[in-house]
Amino acid sequence: AQSVTQPDIHITVSEGASLELRCNYSYGATPYLFWYVQSPGQGLQLLLKYFSGDTLVQGIKGFEAEFKRSQSSFNLRKPSVHWSDAAEYFCAVGLSGYALNFGKGTSLLVTP
C-alpha cells in the first residue's frame, strides 16, 4: 500500500542550530514529493517540491530537501533555524491523477 512516513512526531532544536526532518515513502513508482508548513490554526504553505532532475531542491525560507531514490526518502533541512520556523511540517507525496497523500506531520519547537 502507498504510504508516507514522518518518523519524528516532535523535534526540538535550539535557535541557530541545524534542522533535518525525515520523510520516507512507499510507492510503486517515483512520486511527486512536497514539503508543506502549517502555523497554528492556518492553512498549508508550500516550502518546496520535487518532480525530477537535481535531487537537491531549494525552497522558500532557506529550506532545502534531498531526494534519495535508494532510500525512498525526501528529508527537509535548514542550516540555521529561526524562532519563526516553529510550526508543523508535513511531507506529501502524489502521483499524477491522484490526490496528495500526507504524512502525519512533525511539530518543530525552537528554543532560545
Next chain:
Amino acid sequence: DGGITQSPKYLFRKEGQNVTLSCEQNLNHDAMYWYRQDPGQGLRLIYYSQIVNDFQKGDIAEGYSVSREKKESFPLTVTSAQKNPTAFYLCASLPSRRDLNTEAFFGQGTRLTVV
C-alpha cells in the same frame, strides 16, 4: 488576488445537526479537495472533485457529502452520520488533478466543534 476562501473560520454545532462548510476558489482550478486534520493524524482525504458535477470519495468519506455545481465552489456537508465530526477541515485546489507539477493551494481552514 487569487486564492481559496473557506468560511467560516470557526463553527459550532450541536450533535445531530448537519453543517455545511464553504470552499470557494477564484483560481480557475479544475480539481478541488477536502481534507480533515486531527492532532497527530496528518491530513486525510475526504472527497475530491476533478470537474464540475463530478466527485469521488477519499479515504474517510463516511458521514460526509459534497457537491460541485460550479467550478469555483466545493461545499462540504458534515452529516449527523459522522460519528466524530470535531476537527479542522482544509480545502485545496489544483489546476487539474493530473497537474501535480504545480502548487496545491490551501484555504485557511474551518475548525468545526460539535457539542
